[in-house]
Amino acid sequence: MSALADLLASGIVRTVLMGAAMLGAISGMLGAFAVLRRQSLLGDALSHAALPGVCLGFIIAGTRDLGSILLGAFVTGALAALAMMLIVRRTTLKTDAALGIVLSVFFAVGVVLLSWVQGQGGAASAGLASFLFGQAAAILRSDLWIMGGVGLAALALVLALWKEFKLVSFDADFARAQGFPVTVLEAALTVMVALAIVVGLQLVGVVLMVALLIAPAAAARQWTRTLGPMVALSAALGAASGAAGALVSATTRGLATGPVVVLVATAIVVISLLVAPERGLIWQALAARRARARISDGRLLKTLQGLAAAHHDANYPAEQGMLEAALGTRAPSARFAALERRGLIHPVTHPPETTPHWELTTAGHAEAAALSGKPDDPKGGGQT
């Protein structure tokens, strides 16, 4: 713990942590809209398309100046979005083909530019490759101001157009019918995705940026059904992944930040998918188990009731093996025990046979009658 405290005392580490958390928060906030609008993979295409912009920004500025690099990334990202739109609207190619074309071609041009810059030599050009996988350690104190500015601008835009973005994200057709400028709003959301990518580049790099957009939002979606909390939670999870990833990569030599951040974010998603209340896979499995148990209990009771009625003997002892064979339910012995605990059936012996037998108690008869009183209830289930 004291090692951590020492680490946090260092100014550089604090800068990196703050930067990483800020970037994660911005990406998480804007990624929520991308995920809801099913544009997750657009983020992938736009982030790969940022590479030529990074190189162009570097070539034009001549140094590793963050402002011009981010501007370049933003411009080529926006160009890629335009190219996407052009291909989807004016050709019969499907959206995914358009995404793949834009992603790979822009990236290829970026690779060519990158190799050209590296061929020119110069110390600064080496840092350019860190935009592939991110290097949070390279964040400078002055960079924080740029990121903070971009983040505040994005936040202000989201708050100012909250209602409009909400409507466009959930029901674009209705928004259009209500007279909202849907195309403009969608363009604004796409531009903001590009913006989130641009600021996230330093943290996770062009290749893995898509995960920082999607993962916090996908995780947040599991915990809430309301847009406001989802966006806030997504930003918080993004910030947490960013900070954790930056911390790990800053303390381990030669570890790029991007992959660590992505793995942290993925772990958060996996946990959310498993344990989120109601939606989570574990809860789903539990609910399914409970439903199965309820159905097999009902069938068991009704079978016993039917046997009792057929034999004109309310305390008719039914053999367990016969019931299991008749019902064919999986692991029924556990159900016998459960029903006995609820006081609905109780075990009896039926000499000379030695196998276990069961009969309905009074409460069991009442329960079975209640089940047959609602023949429409599918959960009653006993078709004996």
Place this chain on the structure above:
Amino acid sequence: MIASFFGSIPAMILLTGILVGVSGALLGSFLVLRGNAMLTDAISHSIVFGIIVVWLLTGHMSGPVQVLGAALTGVLTVVLSELLARSRLVKMDAAIGLVFPALFAAGVLLISIYARDVHIDVQTVLLGEIGFVWLNTVMIWGVDVPIAVTTLGAVLVVNLAFVLVLWKELKLTTFDPGLAAALGFLPVALHYAVLTLTSVTAVAAFDAVGAILFIAFVIVPPATAYLLTRRLWLMVVLAVGLSVAACVAGYLLAIMWNVSIAGMMASMTGLWFAIALLFAPDHGLIAQAFGWRSKRLDHDCRALVAHLFTHQDTPQMAEENTQRALVEHLRWPAPRARAAILRAHDRDLIERRAGLLTLRPKGTAEAEAIFGKTDLRQR
């Protein structure tokens, strides 16, 4: 002769590029048509994880074990994404975007932890080293052949055989999966077969072009061919041809400008696409723009004839049947009105006398055809 061909560095680099391009284009044609193009993206990223895991477990960096082992990760990505989407907790696009970055990130981390000093480094993973494929060779029939060339050659033979043997089945499942299933073909099995071969190809191509540029070789030439033709066999042939052309042109430009060879080859596929997008005879943007203009002009002609017919021999005729009326009453911009009149005049539909537009017999006939021979003025 043969030995000198396989010993020549430029020939080997070009051959490697062409083998990647042709193998990718064969499968890519079907992926693009089926709307699975982005699965290539997922596969080619996540095989990085498979390659490094196989290397850590067996020490193989190439050969059949490595190709098949790593290709499993590609298929695993697709299966995981589909399972995740089927749980309905996340949508398909988000599912793809969650699975492959995670596997890719894990692969990159493993590389930077365990393989820092081995010949794969993080940048090679992305960009490939097609310029160095001739370094690792294997002796075949007394000739030194680059390993990448033999692996990719084998993959190409498999892909080609797959496409040729299952041509009919692929065609049917691509265009009508419902009918294919009803007829007893196995669309799902073919779907996974195509994706498995894509994974295998991606792994084989990995050394040469890296994880991401591979996507360009798979998607872009078929998409370009798709803009140029509507026949499947022609599309596949065109895609292969475009790939080869991109490799040759990319190689020459890369040598000239001293830049990444694989990057330049992939960029050239993008250039072909841009050219096709603009100039494709039927579906290109320029053809579309001309088609749109001439359609509008035809429509304007018909509207003009109908307008003149409606007002012919009425008291308003002197006012309505003029160029000015088109601008002031129909609200057409003056150039549009002029163009419509000229076109109608060229077709001998109307004539102009002292500023008054009148219908020629052919124009009257067309107007009657429009109105179904009912004379509006008598109603």
